[in-house]
Amino acid sequence: MRDIIRLSITLTLVGIVSAAVLTAFYNLTEPIIIARQEEDYRRALEQFFPGFDTFDTETLDEGDFDLIYDDDGDLMGIMATAIAMGYDGEIRFNLAVSDEGEIKGLRIVSHTETPGIGDVIERDSFKEQFVGKSFEDPITAGQDVDIITGATVSCVAMINGVRQTIGVVAQNFLGVEVEEVDIASVPDGVYQGSAQGFMGPIEVEVEVSGGEIISIEVIDHEETPTYFIEAYPLIPEQIKEQQSFDVDTSTGATASAQGIVDAVQNALLKALGVEDDVEEAPEEEPGEIDLSAVPDGTYQGSADGFKSTIVVEVVVEGGAILSVEVLEHDDTPEYFRDANPLIPDQIVEEQNLDVDTQTGATRSAEGIVNAVRDALSGALDNGGGGDDS
Amino acid sequence: MQPKNVYLQDLTRGLVKENPVFVSLLGMCPLLGVTGYLFYGFGMGMATTIVMIGGSFIVALLRNLIPPQVRIPIFIIIIATFVTVIEMALQAYQPALYEALGVFVPLIVCNCLILGRLEAFSSKKPVIRSTLDGVSAGIGFTIALVLLALVREVFGHGTILGPDPEGAIQLFGPNFEAMTLFAIPAGAFIALGLLLAVVNLLMKRFNI
Numbered sequence: 001m002r003d004i005i006r007l008s009i010t011l012t013l014v015g016i017v018s019a020a021v022l023t024a025f026y027n028l029t030e031p032i033i034i035a036r037q038e039e040d041y042r043r044a045l046e047q048f049f050p051g052f053d054t055f056d057t058e059t060l061d062e063g064d065f066d067l068i069y070d071d072d073g074d075l076m077g078i079m080a081t082a083i084a085m086g087y088d089g090e091i092r093f094n095l096a097v098s099d100e101g102e103i104k105g106l107r108i109v110s111h112t113e114t115p116g117i118g119d120v121i122e123r124d125s126f127k128e129q130f131v132g133k134s135f136e137d138p139i140t141a142g143q144d145v146d147i148i149t150g151a152t153v154s155c156v157a158m159i160n161g162v163r164q165t166i167g168v169v170a171q172n173f174l175g176v177e178v179e180e181v182d183i184a185s186v187p188d189g190v191y192q193g194s195a196q197g198f199m200g201p202i203e204v205e206v207e208v209s210g211g212e213i214i215s216i217e218v219i220d221h222e223e224t225p226t227y228f229i230e231a232y233p234l235i236p237e238q239i240k241e242q243q244s245f246d247v248d249t250s251t252g253a254t255a256s257a258q259g260i261v262d263a264v265q266n267a268l269l270k271a272l273g274v275e276d277d278v279e280e281a282p283e284e285e286p287g288e289i290d291l292s293a294v295p296d297g298t299y300q301g302s303a304d305g306f307k308s309t310i311v312v313e314v315v316v317e318g319g320a321i322l323s324v325e326v327l328e329h330d331d332t333p334e335y336f337r338d339a340n341p342l343i344p345d346q347i348v349e350e351q352n353l354d355v356d357t358q359t360g361a362t363r364s365a366e367g368i369v370n371a372v373r374d375a376l377s378g379a380l381d382n383g384g385g386g387d388d389s
Numbered sequence: 390m391q392p393k394n395v396y397l398q399d400l401t402r403g404l405v406k407e408n409p410v411f412v413s414l415l416g417m418c419p420l421l422g423v424t425g426y427l428f429y430g431f432g433m434g435m436a437t438t439i440v441m442i443g444g445s446f447i448v449a450l451l452r453n454l455i456p457p458q459v460r461i462p463i464f465i466i467i468i469a470t471f472v473t474v475i476e477m478a479l480q481a482y483q484p485a486l487y488e489a490l491g492v493f494v495p496l497i498v499c500n501c502l503i504l505g506r507l508e509a510f511s512s513k514k515p516v517i518r519s520t521l522d523g524v525s526a527g528i529g530f531t532i533a534l535v536l537l538a539l540v541r542e543v544f545g546h547g548t549i550l551g552p553d554p555e556g557a558i559q560l561f562g563p564n565f566e567a568m569t570l571f572a573i574p575a576g577a578f579i580a581l582g583l584l585l586a587v588v589n590l591l592m593k594r595f596n597i
Contacts, residue, residue: 110488
């Protein structure tokens with residue numbers, strides 16, 4: 001018994017001394033740490049908003065938003081501090097937005113992405129893609145911003161985070177009106193719509209009857225199934241129940257959930273004829289090539305690959321592609337071999353250019369397809385003949 | 390081999406002959422986790438060395454007062470106190486290093502190298518000898534971290550003294566394709582294995 005008391009007292013004493021030392025040291029370093037973080041942040045502000053004077057902080061669910069003012073008290077823009085869910089945890093970032101809703105810069109505050117892979121999001125070449133984009137731009141992977149091969153998840157997470165954050169900024173601080181859909185005014189019918197999810201577009205089919213949404217079905221998506229079940233069918237159920245788009249998307253798959261909501265809105269906007277013209281623009285389907293019209297011959301064509309020009313030679317005989325060969329390229333060999341000879345083989349096998357380019361080297365694969373298209377359309381333009389060698 | 394100077398022996402033992410990493414294979418977790426860049430490896434080594442020296446000193450000082458039944462919890466509290474102090478100091482004065490080392494700084498607490506030396510040496514030997522032993526083990530650990538980090542940075546990133554672009558020296562031309570394998574933890578195992586083989590070979594050759 002006496003032993004236990006003695007041991008307890010010893011341990012307690014050690015604990016007290018330790019706590020005292022730590023408290024003293026904490027008081028010593030805390031002001032320095034806070035000052036340093038503020039200084040880092042101020043330096044970033046100075047970089048994005050040269051000559052700013054003061055800022056006010058507003059906290060929303062989506063993050064902290066600093067409204068930046070100049071000497072005259074005019075709004076210069078907004079610096080958002082928000083979080084995106086990356087491959088391996090939270091990516092905390094600052095997004096600088098001008099008073100006109102244009103991105104001035106992106107700063108990664110902290111992240112835990114895989115060193116050497118996911119940390120490419122810190123590269124200037126990645127971050128600079130966002131500069132100049134506005135809330136009206138799609139800011140979508142593969143459309144107007146590029147992801148870096150091998151770090152798809154980290155890049156997509158960052159892109160989605162930026163898109164959502166600038167949307168929040170535009171709506172809350174720049175007075176941009178979101179197009180409200182009045183469900184009651186939608187005529188009865190079945191409508192399709194699509195919007196960006198986490199990994200790709202989500203397409204939905206919405207049935208409206210008597211001014212109410214009676215069914216929502218996701219007809220196509222590229223989301224990871226294990227996450228997607230967190231959002232579907234939960235989100236459609238909620239939209240139907242509340243007959244509103246103001247549902248809680250903070251599920252285990254927030255980006256997918258938001259994508260579904262956006263897609264349903266998109267479908268109804270189209271039904272009301274608001275979004276018709278927007279839909280046409282982004283997809284630039286290159287004209288289909290009528291193979292049977294291509295005269296026999298050997299043709300060369302070229303197109304941009306990942307970081308070099310890819311030159312291919314295509315042999316056509318009797319309206320069929322006999323062979324496709326890459327003559328020249330300077331893409332990274334380790335990646336390029338994921339695309340070559342796989343893609344040429346597929347083109348020959350399927351006899352059309354609509355092959356799956358989602359390889360480990362998507363951009364190189366697309367480059368090959370485009371080079372083949374270039375060769376064939378060149379052959380057609382020459383009105384036959386061909387430049388046989 | 391009769392030691393002439395017991396202090397000198399304490400001070401040099403951990404550097405090569407009983408190097409905590411190359412001979413005892415202790416402290417693998419931070420060793421593999423933070424050696425992506427030379428700067429990180431050196432920073433981690435120094436942080437561990439300071440904890441090692443402080444811990445050895447305090448434990449040797451209190452060795453006759455610590456009841457044997459609760460010595461391990463007391464060692465841990467002492468180590469944890471030093472580690473937390475180091476962590477706050479890094480955050481205040483070396484934020485870049487603090488960010489890079491991340492969770493591995495608090496994890497110094499459970500580095501078996503430190504607890505092992507405290508238990509085996511400092512809890513039994515006088516203050517000066519214990520402190521020297523702490524210096525020795527800490528520096529030995531730092532040497533190993535620096536060597537491994539050097540290999541990994543050169544092959545994995547093609548630089549020395551990165552990742553800060555201002556201080557980094559690009560060793561190879563702009564077309565150098567870094568061997569990412571060495572930059573990730575799995576590559577650390579491979580690099581460590583190769584390094585161990587070289588060190589063992591040298592030690593055998595020179596009869597250390």
